[in-house]
Amino acid sequence: MVVSRAGTGTLGPVLVFDRIGGDEYEQVVFCHDRASGLRAVIAIHSTRLGPALGGTRFFPYPDEDAAVEDVLRLARGMTYKSAAAGLDLGGGKAVVIGDPATVKSEPLLRAYGRFVDSLGGRYITAEDVGTTQADMDLIRRETANVTGVSRALGGSGDPSEATAYGVVHAMKAVARHLWGETDLAGRHVAVSGVGKVGYALVRHLVEERARVTISDIDPVAMDRAAHAFGVDTAPVEKIHAVECDIYSPCALGGALNPETVPELRCAAVVGSANNQLADPSCATALGGAGVLYAPDFVVNAGGVINIAEELHGYHRERAYANIRRIFDTTAGVLSRVAAEGITTAAAADQLAESRIEHVSRVRLIRTHAGR
Secondary structure, three states, rough: OEEEEEOOOOOOOOHHHHOOOOOOOOOEEEEEEEOOOOEEEEEEEEEOOOOOOOEEEOOOOOOHHHHHHHHHHHHHHHHHHHOOOOOOOEEEEEEEOHHHHHHHHHHHHHHHHHHHHHHOOOEOOOEEEOOOOOHHHHHHHOOOOEEEOOOHHOOOOOOOHHHHHHHHHHHHHHHHHHOOOOOOOOEEEEOOOOOOOHHHHHHHHHHOOOEEEOOOOOOHHHHHHHHHHHEEEEEOOOHOOOOOOOOEEEEOOOOHHHHHOOOOOOOOOOOOOOOOOOOHHHHHHHHHHOEEEHHHHHHHHHHHHHHHHHHOOOOOOHHHHOOOOHHHHHHHHHHHHHHOOOOOHHHHHHHHHHHHHHHHHHHHHHHHHHO
């Protein structure tokens, strides 16, 4: 692992090495630009399958420790997400520390773009919580190593719709596994979080004639979705306990934890949020409770599949055809669970790790052969 300190950030390498434990991160970069106020951390978990692709999260972390913990966890998740999705990409992530509503500016984003560019293509950024397509367009003025830019710049635009589209296909695979048919009509889905992805997901579910209940920490966002789609609402602290067929966490991580899992009243969990399991024991607890968990990095890969198309020249029909393969990937994970008697989380990890091991070996052979 390489730890780089760009600028004059306050985080030191001892903190990072303590946090990574036995997991092998290739590079962690601290970025600080005093003039713009930029404080950011870029984590590259793996480039064994290709350059590390992952979004930039702009969030008011309570302290720098929390930011480092989040970026490391998210970067590792991107490695597994890209591997399971069949992409020739590794995993990375970035976090910018601060409230985007008050500190985000053109100078800050362009300074950040220069730090991304300094990594020479090892890390390719994209949109995430707290950043937008317009932000990616600004970053694009400093580096070519950015995806999710506007279509006017040859990009694919906001990846939220693609993510939601993939979640629906994962739900269809779960429905076939549980109920013998892919039809979601009449199924009750409780969606926690109706931001960009959750909102698009609700629209898809209503089009599928599912019954939907929603919740969001932002009452304005919840009212907007409720009025747009005529769906039911529930309090944020109760949405996970709504009696339904599918619970869909679509906000921040940790929704499945020792407190919420015993209160679930659903047959399955299929959502777009990253890192839904607060800790690995929650996967076992879900199985013990009779709740089928569709692993988040399998389910929510639609966005990264979509923006990955930009690296080859974006073609929407091809991108969405690849996103529909999330149905097959989800079904394959569920089949592995039945055959091996393991949790769905373990099955998804095995799928990703096997591909990383075998494909990276092929890439190594090709590299040596070319010398």
